Amino acid sequence: MKATLIYGERDIRFDVVPEPSLQAETDAIVRVAAACVCGSDLWPYRGIAPTAEPHRIGHEFVGIVEAVGSAVANVAMGDFVIAPFYFCDNTCINCRNGVSTSCLNGGWWGSDDRDGHFVDGAQGERVRVPLADGTLVATPEVPDAALIPHLLTLADVMGTGHHAAVSAGVAEGSTVAVVGDGAVGLCAVLAAHRLGASRIVAMSRHVARQTIAREFGATDIVEGRGDDGVAKVKELFDGIGADFALECVGTKESMDQAIRSVRPGGMVGYVGVPAGGPELPIRTLFNTNVGVRGGVAPVRGYVDELLPEVLTGAIRPGRVFDLELPLSDVAQAYAAMDERRATKVLLRP
Amino acid sequence: MKATLIYGERDIRFDVVPEPSLQAETDAIVRVAAACVCGSDLWPYRGIAPTAEPHRIGHEFVGIVEAVGSAVANVAMGDFVIAPFYFCDNTCINCRNGVSTSCLNGGWWGSDDRDGHFVDGAQGERVRVPLADGTLVATPEVPDAALIPHLLTLADVMGTGHHAAVSAGVAEGSTVAVVGDGAVGLCAVLAAHRLGASRIVAMSRHVARQTIAREFGATDIVEGRGDDGVAKVKELFDGIGADFALECVGTKESMDQAIRSVRPGGMVGYVGVPAGGPELPIRTLFNTNVGVRGGVAPVRGYVDELLPEVLTGAIRPGRVFDLELPLSDVAQAYAAMDERRATKVLLRP
Numbered sequence: 200m201k202a203t204l205i206y207g208e209r210d211i212r213f214d215v216v217p218e219p220s221l222q223a224e225t226d227a228i229v230r231v232a233a234a235c236v237c238g239s240d241l242w243p244y245r246g247i248a249p250t251a252e253p254h255r256i257g258h259e260f261v262g263i264v265e266a267v268g269s270a271v272a273n274v275a276m277g278d279f280v281i282a283p284f285y286f287c288d289n290t291c292i293n294c295r296n297g298v299s300t301s302c303l304n305g306g307w308w309g310s311d312d313r314d315g316h317f318v319d320g321a322q323g324e325r326v327r328v329p330l331a332d333g334t335l336v337a338t339p340e341v342p343d344a345a346l347i348p349h350l351l352t353l354a355d356v357m358g359t360g361h362h363a364a365v366s367a368g369v370a371e372g373s374t375v376a377v378v379g380d381g382a383v384g385l386c387a388v389l390a391a392h393r394l395g396a397s398r399i400v401a402m403s404r405h406v407a408r409q410t411i412a413r414e415f416g417a418t419d420i421v422e423g424r425g426d427d428g429v430a431k432v433k434e435l436f437d438g439i440g441a442d443f444a445l446e447c448v449g450t451k452e453s454m455d456q457a458i459r460s461v462r463p464g465g466m467v468g469y470v471g472v473p474a475g476g477p478e479l480p481i482r483t484l485f486n487t488n489v490g491v492r493g494g495v496a497p498v499r500g501y502v503d504e505l506l507p508e509v510l511t512g513a514i515r516p517g518r519v520f521d522l523e524l525p526l527s528d529v530a531q532a533y534a535a536m537d538e539r540r541a542t543k544v545l546l547r548p
Numbered sequence: 549m550k551a552t553l554i555y556g557e558r559d560i561r562f563d564v565v566p567e568p569s570l571q572a573e574t575d576a577i578v579r580v581a582a583a584c585v586c587g588s589d590l591w592p593y594r595g596i597a598p599t600a601e602p603h604r605i606g607h608e609f610v611g612i613v614e615a616v617g618s619a620v621a622n623v624a625m626g627d628f629v630i631a632p633f634y635f636c637d638n639t640c641i642n643c644r645n646g647v648s649t650s651c652l653n654g655g656w657w658g659s660d661d662r663d664g665h666f667v668d669g670a671q672g673e674r675v676r677v678p679l680a681d682g683t684l685v686a687t688p689e690v691p692d693a694a695l696i697p698h699l700l701t702l703a704d705v706m707g708t709g710h711h712a713a714v715s716a717g718v719a720e721g722s723t724v725a726v727v728g729d730g731a732v733g734l735c736a737v738l739a740a741h742r743l744g745a746s747r748i749v750a751m752s753r754h755v756a757r758q759t760i761a762r763e764f765g766a767t768d769i770v771e772g773r774g775d776d777g778v779a780k781v782k783e784l785f786d787g788i789g790a791d792f793a794l795e796c797v798g799t800k801e802s803m804d805q806a807i808r809s810v811r812p813g814g815m816v817g818y819v820g821v822p823a824g825g826p827e828l829p830i831r832t833l834f835n836t837n838v839g840v841r842g843g844v845a846p847v848r849g850y851v852d853e854l855l856p857e858v859l860t861g862a863i864r865p866g867r868v869f870d871l872e873l874p875l876s877d878v879a880q881a882y883a884a885m886d887e888r889r890a891t892k893v894l895l896r897p
Contacts, residue, residue: 463645464642478829487843490842
């Protein structure tokens with residue numbers, strides 16, 4: 200089969216790789232129906248995270264189960280399934296605590312599982328899925344093609360935006376500032392809206408993204424950044440800032456923006472993968488009682504909550520995809536996101 | 549009158565200072581019945597926070613109201629009052645949000661108020677209290693001398709320990725590790741116990757403090773520190789750590805201990821005044837979904853909740869005082885705490 204490898208900075212190739220096969224009785228093989236490129240894939244693409252040697256890449260996919268091991272009970276051949284951006288048993292103590300990204304038996308697409316068997320990356324034609332019962336969620340029926348982008352967001356960006364909002368503690372009547380207008384930031388707007396936030400500020404300078412933010416429930420747009428952005432957000436909320444900020448980028452600047460945009464005693468929910476730092480400014484946090492909570496989002500656990508609303512069309516997070524390409528053109532997908540010509544690119548085999 | 553000044557490293561003096569007088573109609577003058585030395589007073593005492601020029605010090609006191617301005621309605625002459633370790637109006641938006649330490653009109657003992665009038669430090673014979681209606685809480689009657697130490701803890705350490713527990717989110721059935729066996733750490737044990745924690749680990753190597761920790765509700769004692777301490781705490785909780793850690797010291801080592809002692813998805817509630825750092829390790833927090841929340845404790849708001857239990861004797865946080873000296877011997881009090889001969893020193897004029 201063919202799958203995506205990263206060779207180094209701005210060097211993405213769609214190469215022939217070994218066909219996956221069942222390695223354990225808890226495995227499944229899934230034929231990818233759709234995959235996509237994540238903002239965090241751009242860190243190695245841009246060379247910010249160096250690539251020591253060529254390796255498989257991609258961690259978001261949905262697809263059709265083609266084979267299952269003898270111990271797999273929750274999904275069957277022919278099922279349409281959503282995979283989170285990691286695999287997990289969904290039964291260990293960390294999974295039970297709602298932190299399946301810290302599963303004691305889990306791992307990451309494109310690297311080895313606990314038994315030392317390689318697990319495919321998601322930007323390929325097929326993927327061997329370890330711990331299939333824990334990892335995969337089957338939809339009640341095989342969905343229409345139009346629904347696939349929305350379902351695919353449950354693999355990462357929608358669940359991740361939701362995690363930012365949940366980690367911060369967004370609830371009915373909350374005021375929220377969202378830092379980052381990428382796919383995750385937009386999904387965080389949608390998540391805050393779902394959770395009942397009364398006012399949601401999207402920080403964005405990009406007209407098309409502002410439009411989606413409004414669709415998703417943003418009540419205000421702030422184009423300013425740095426001191427100016429902070430001042431504008433504070434101005435909207437009695438001069439003190441929003442109850443919560445959702446940090447969806449991962450840079451020093453975005454975290455700083457988030458921390459300074461919340462009121463004393465507020466919370467920052469953060470999900471931006473920290474790009475080589477920064478450390479958090481403890482003295483500022485201490486003086487203002489601003490808390491920080493978040494991290495790599497345990498999206499597997501959120502699928503159960505979000506899937507019904509995707510299936511009914513109550514939420515349409517797939518709106519974040521603004522370019523669709525054949526999987527074989529994956530290199531173009533990276534380039535489009537790198538050059539900010541696309542917010543998020545959907546890939547279909 | 550006489551009051552305490554710090555002149556520099558290990559140089560504490562009880563000097564003659566100007567008698568305070570009412571400066572605004574919202575002021576009160578309080579005759580100090582008891583004051584004490586805070587662990588954070590040791591930062592300048594030890595020279596870790598340098599003292600540029602001699603200044604008044606001390607921020608914890610209870611006492612008797614001797615005079616009130618014409619606009620003061622909530623306290624009256626002769627009342628016994630508890631003052632938090634700061635002054636606040638208790639009506640501004642930050643106070644209403646429960647963060648009275650960020651009061652828009654508040655400030656700190658031993659420095660100027662918003663009108664530019666000097667506010668006395670607490671380790672003295674009398675204190676001018678700005679915003680008396682917001683700042684002071686009167687007890688129903690003048691308490692017995694035996695109750696005074698317990699009431700005095702509501703000025704800081706008990707409220708601060710409580711803030712660590714509340715910031716972390718300790719609730720019925722929680723598992724908790726408390727880092728720090730000073731007065732605040734011990735109060736954090738008591739606070740976690742009050743909030744229903746099912747298991748509370750006190751990290752302490754000090755037998756007398758371990759005894760108080762047990763009295764306050766600790767179920768386990770861990771003497772180890774660093775990697776060893778972390779391993780021991782993890783061992784107690786399924787190998788993954790406690791739900792919550794309460795950081796009550798303020799050093800890099802104690803924060804590290806706290807962050808590494810909680811399970812994935814857990815929370816660190818912190819109240820240790822950061823001693824010149826450290827910054828928080830964002831990558832570790834991100835990977836484990838450990839959150840951090842806390843800061844300078846808004847104890848004024850906690851008095852209402854905690855005072856009734858102090859008055860009935862249901863909680864006896866004043867047990868943290870293990871030395872009592874005349875106020876005039878304040879320099880000895882600092883030395884005793886610096887040399888760890890005392891956990892916390894009570895001073896009576």
